Amino acid sequence: MTLTKNHMNNTIKRYLSLLMLCLIYQVSAAQSNLNIKGKVRDAMDNTPLIGVSVKEKGTANGTLADNNGNYNLKVSRTDATLIVTYIGYTQLEVPVNGRQEINILLQPESKGLNEVVVVGYGTQKRGEVTSSIATVKAEDFTKGTVRDAGQLIQGKVAGLRITTPSGDPTGGTQINLRGLNSLNGTSEPLILIDGIPGSLNTVAPEDIEAIDVLKDGSAAAIYGTRATGGVILITTRKNPVGSKSTIEYTNYVNIQKIVKKPEMLTADDYRRLISQGVKYTDYGGNTNWLDEILQNPVSQNHNLSLFGGNSTTNFSGSVNYRDWEGIFLKTGQKRLTVRAALNHSMFDDKLKTNITVINRSITSSQGGADGYAYRQAIIRNPTDNIYNDKGKWQERDIYFYDNPLSRINEATNDARLRETRINGSLDYRPIKDLSIKLLASNIQTNNLYGSSTTFEHVNTTKSKLNGTASRSTTAATENLVELTTNYTKSIGHHNFSILGGYSWQDAVNENFYAYNFDFPTDAYSYNNLQTGAALKEGKADMTSNKNKWQLAGFFSRLTYNWNEKYLFMASIRREGSSKFGTNYHWGSFPAASVGWRVSKEDFMKAVPEISDLKLRAGYGVTGTIASDPYNSQTSYKYDYAEGAYIDGKWVPGFVPARNFNPDLRWERKTEYNAGIDFGLFKNRITGSLDYYTRTVDDLLYNFAVPTPPFLTGNMLLNAGTMKNSGFEALINVKAVDTKLIKWNSSITFSTNKNKLVNLSNDKFDVTIDFINAGYTGEPIQTYTHRVKVGGPIGQFFVLKSVGVDDNGKWLVESKDGKVIPISQSSDDDRQYYGNGIPKYLLGWNNTFKIKNFDFEVNVRGAFGHDVLNMQRMYYENPVNKAYNALKTAYDPKYGKTLNSDLVYVSDYIEKADYVKIDNVTLGYTFSDKLIKGIRNLRIYVSALNLFTITKYKGLDPEAVSYTGDFSFAPGIENRDTYPTTRTFTAGLNVSF
């Protein structure tokens, strides 16, 4: 491992020097008259603890334990109390009682029911939580190369399905919690970074301390209308109060390999088949087109984190730089994320302030290596050459058939995304139990894109456009202001807290786009759009748009428990959105939950094996907003598509922007959740079991309305009900727990059942029976799925193939169950065949520690589902001799040779159960005495997406999309999907 790959650019250096300046700030000791010293140790194994904070209670006076765990503190009074805090350990208060030497043993915080859980607008102890909330701490994150926060917790949260559907370096993860819960709104979870809305890649994965997932309605309801898809709370790393200055550096380098290539016919295969009379064209060359568009990517990632300060003022900051390459030629992404947080406390800790700045800039400079170029590489004749005899790209006049290398090399696609987030908070505690907090944030996003094609691109060589170029830019501003008041009080065994708050959010989005072609030269790329002729002739487009939305909410929560034994929580949020009709701006989202900590009952003392047991049940209502603003607005637009030739000239038409619906309102999800949290054998085995049912009413659906009387056949209406129910389990086992060897194993399991209960249009009292969804693409051009009312989402709807006849034509099953030739079949013979959504999801995560070695294996699996193998559907058929086919295309099917047009039949839908050995990491931590000044040094190697056990014949059963357009058509492995990769990583973590 060398650091020579560390191309830190000037920007990083500037940030670094700034942060280093801050480091000079030193801890100042307070005056006192009693000198105490001692050693802090781990109560379990007696090892000294380094950097533990020892403070005198009620003052700012404090110190930190040194490298041997020794501390030295002057206190002002002999009856002072020491407060000892250390991350991962239970806080301890030690009365001094005049002693001068106090040795302290700290109890490691048990991971079970004592850990701190982040809930909406606050924290709770795990033991007091009455809802379904999963927490994953940094030490349990996926190690090695991770794209975003999602991948950190992949397979670690029961019920949260996270996949990486493509190998595209600019792509992210796909995420879904507890099934599909909306038809038209998003099912994506709300992601909050330290309380502020963001995305899974807002902060670098290295900068994350913990991720909490609010799964059920009772936990999420406090976030009202944004919370139906669940809430993911990301807590960034903070400077542990009073900790000494620390610098951490981590880096890794990785290489990627394509997991599996489609096995297409080679030039030799072509010639063999030609000799057998197959009508392929032999162009005389020998090109492996797929290999030609692939590269061997080397990617790197560097992260520098700094923590410093004293007990009143401290800061944390990080600089993260990654340069990732993709396996397709000319694909890659560079990303720089800088975060700086400054905390200051005043007036005896009564007022705490925070200012955080996060700045991201993402640059990708790609050629034309998109899914279409990939398709061209797959279907291109392997006997053809890359260049023609003039040294130019070899093109052919065949339908939808371009040289993939000219597409990739003669196109430019640049993107520069910049985001600046500034947020600040004031936390005022006038009295001990009362906290008033004001949080404000401003997020600015500015994206700039440019693309162009040269004169050697098919846009010009075939389509005579003489060079194309476009620029586009988007700008977004999002503001958030939240004021919360929290009062916590314990009177005897009665513990309660009251939270009240107000939240305001608004966002403005603007964009501009201009396209041009017919340039005198291709030397300008997209940097001289005005020289193109097409825009002036009215042939090229230019567009601009602006929109805005607002969201306001009032919320409150009450928690009460008696002796931490009987637990109760109730909350409500009243929320209004500008996106809805005036009659329906506001909605109320209540929640309540109860818990019983059985293990605290006296009778449980008779069962010492059970160290913890809690039963809980919750109910909560959340909502979903329509994705786009103005859907309920009565407004008009000028549109050339609605224009006509009037009085000798073309004029735009003035038309309603949509079918007006001032009655548009929230989707409402009502969820019941029951769960058990348990710890056995002194918490050696801990876990949670949850069962939920969720019903979404008033589903927003682009409902078909009759034409006439309506102008267009669809209108966004609240219509329909959907149900999900499921079971989730999480079990952690400390399988081996000795000084020498530790083995922790955790298993997550989840299953979900989905049903579209009804889709009815109350406006006209009309019910739809089914929705067709999914699309095969050209040339098959038909839908793939059908969602039937009363049935689950995700069912394929297809002609069931049962054989091939002597002429090579498919035989299918008719609706009466008879075997008929496909030529006699119709749409009525289609049947439900399999489902693209897995019935069961499994995660199995193991960590081993043997002396200084650590070893981690993460296994994930999904079962009980099917995937439409689109590559087989299109390429395992030799019908089109203009395009290449899979080697298996000439294999007999049902003992016959296929001689059929491309069709969508069930043969291409395959069982897709899989088990993925997703992440294997081996690390070694050097002893801290090895190099002076280095506190921690760990090196590791890691493999991601290492191995998949499956009978599925496609490239990757997980490379399917189940969000956005594919919400209703999950389980299609698209023929154009950027192939997934296997990643091998070597990395280093060091802290000073």
Added chain:
Amino acid sequence: MKTKILFILIAAFGCAGTLSSCTKLDEEVYSEVLPSKFTPTEKDLPTILAPTYASLRTVMCGWQGYFDLQEEAADCIITPVRPNGWDDAGTYRRMHQHAWTTQEWQPYNTWINAFATITKTNTILSQIDAGTLQLGDIKAGVVAELRAVRAFGYYLLLDNHGNVPIITKVDPDDKTLPKQNTRAEVYAFVVKELNEIMPSLSEDAKTTYGRLNKWGVKALLAKIYLNSEVYVGTAEYAKCIKEANDIIASGKYRLDNNYSDVFTYTNQNSAEIIFAIPYDEIYGVGNQIHMKTLDPLSQGVYQMTAQPWGGNCAVPQFIKTYDPEDSRLKDSWIQGPQSNPLTGQVLITYVNSVPGMGGLDGIVAPSNAGFRIGKFVIKQKATSNLDNDFPFLRYGDVLMMKAEALLRTGDPDGAASLVTQVRQRAFKSNASKATISGADLLKGSIYQYGLQAPDGTISASNGGADIKYGRFLDELGWEFAAEAHRRQDLIRFGIYETKQWFNHSPKSPTRSLFPIPQDEIAKNPNLKQNPGY
């Protein structure tokens, strides 16, 4: 100190919004026009009127639109399976074999777009009624034109779907679903509307190009009267002749000197077109007839900026009916070798043979199979949208309608003189062939009706000799090929559901009407399906 901090907090909260603005959720609209910001006046009339005509572009040439509906169900044009696709789940085969389902897109698209036109005109008429749109002196003319456009929409539905709801108002508060009307009621409504508005319509032929003026409405009425027997069982040939005579007598229109002048990319200058659906490659996009018909290789022939899709072509049996000296054969169909104008290299040669509709029987029509639609002259460097306007009603059509009415009312010689007038520009090289006699028009058709085998032979031929006025039907075929006329003509001549052609065999007489779209029945239970579906 504490109070001071409290003040800071309160002030900060205050900044977040005063009590009223912290719950202010009115939408601010930037890229749309709110009704409160728009007070329509006369000068806004073109933009208000435009949408009612705009949907006609989609009606005619939209994907699987009216053009396909009229031609693919008839005996001149087919879309066979090609090496690059065109199975599209069998929809073109079903159109050809009259096996369309109640969910077929071609009839549904015509329904959607005809009703879009109707609803848009109703919206504006309601605004004029309510006084929200003040028009002053021009009101009567505008209302008449809007009613003409609405009647045109209903004419399309009368012809294709028959039993549709008649709606003349738009009331957003009225939630009752439209009731279905019979074909006879729709016929009566359209005829009444067109006659009522006649006095208020513009007689100017020039400035009303692309819009319905008095002559357009008369031509439309003539068409409806010509088909009256099909629609309601009562022949109205005298009324047809009267409307045609009015147009002829007006002297506003004449036959263009060249057949291609009616269809070329500058055909807004045509003297013959009475009502066109204007298209433009920039503003009025949608004429993609060339994209659907040309093989991808033809891109180089026209130096096109888009690669055509290579789908439909002529039925070989139909092409064989042409007299080789009829210049309309070359003017209507792209045939033979096609070369790059810059290099002279032959890129593709279109031949008049197509093995079959293909599809699941495994037959695939070669890329060059079949003559392509060339009537709408494709200019060099064409984009994916042609500039050519689609003539819906033209003077030649008026002459032929009158001729047919004369023929059917016992005046074959009067008919023949009109047919001869139309034929003259098609036989410039051999003028004697242009002349046709009344006796000729009483002959049968020379179309060799029968099923075509993959090798091109016509099996089970039942010919066309038995078709009454078959020769006149042939004349209609040659003059109006690829003008979305053919289905209506075949029905009127009684062979739509009796003859075989290419891969088509008669299905059922009820197929003369398309089904009410199943999706619309699902949305509006008042609608009952047409007989036979």
